[in-house]
Amino acid sequence: MNKRLKTTLAGLLALGIGNYATIANADENASLPEKAVKYRQGAYFVIAWNFGAIGAMVKGEMPFDAKVLAEKADRVNVMTKMLIEGFEVKGSEKGYHTEAKPEVWKDWEKFKEGQTKFQEATAKLAEVAKTAASAEDVKAQFQDTAKLCKDCHENFKED
Numbered sequence: 001m002n003k004r005l006k007t008t009l010a011g012l013l014a015l016g017i018g019n020y021a022t023i024a025n026a027d028e029n030a031s032l033p034e035k036a037v038k039y040r041q042g043a044y045f046v047i048a049w050n051f052g053a054i055g056a057m058v059k060g061e062m063p064f065d066a067k068v069l070a071e072k073a074d075r076v077n078v079m080t081k082m083l084i085e086g087f088e089v090k091g092s093e094k095g096y097h098t099e100a101k102p103e104v105w106k107d108w109e110k111f112k113e114g115q116t117k118f119q120e121a122t123a124k125l126a127e128v129a130k131t132a133a134s135a136e137d138v139k140a141q142f143q144d145t146a147k148l149c150k151d152c153h154e155n156f157k158e159d
Contacts (some may be wrong), residue, residue: 031091032089032091033089033090033091033092033095033096034092034096035089036085036086036087036088036089036092037086037092037096037097037098039085039086040083040085040086040087040092040100041086041098043079043082043083043086044083046075046079047075047076047079047080050072050073050075050076050079051072051076051145051146051149053068053072054069054072054073054076054125054129054138054142055142055146057069057135057138058135058138058139058142058143060135064134064135066132066133069129069132069135069138070126070129070130070132072129073122073125073126073128073129073130073138074126074129076122076125076126077119077122077123077125077126080115080118080119080122081119083115083118084112084115087100087104087105087111093105099157099158099159100156100157100158101155101156101157101158103155103156104156107155110155111152111155111156114148114151114152114155114156115152117148118145118148118149118152121141121144121145121148122145124141124144124145125138125141125142125145128141
């Protein structure tokens with residue numbers, strides 16, 4: 001594992017532990033299902049923040065920076081591995097502010113398959129980003145990954 005990824009993972013772990021303690025203490029009355037909803041929403045927020053920056057580079061809306069690109073792609077890749085956990089908590093599918101459609105749980109295997117494909121695509125994006133010399137070098141993989149995002153939103157998210 002390269003040094004940058006180790007540093008990113010260590011930072012995310014520290015952030016996660018700190019945030020867990022904050023969430024647990026700030027919302028002592030929240031149930032496990034409600035915390036699961038917050039967990040998955042937080043993970044998706046981190047993904048959107050980082051993926052958005054990659055998209056801005058690909059679209060020329062932000063200057064290309066190889067180091068930033070690789071860091072953002074690594075973060076997205078790490079976070080996608082954490083997503084499914086937030087959907088597996090029984091009771092998190094109803095009763096809380098969530099944009100997840102009931103289809104997530106009705107068609108669980110299709111949803112999980114999509115999450116697996118998303119993880120594979122973000123892993124490939126992170127790999128491509130490591131050696132990218134320009135935004136053009138990651139454009140095709142970015143577009144493939146973005147399509148998976150769109151497909152999941154269409155099938156499983158209330159927009």
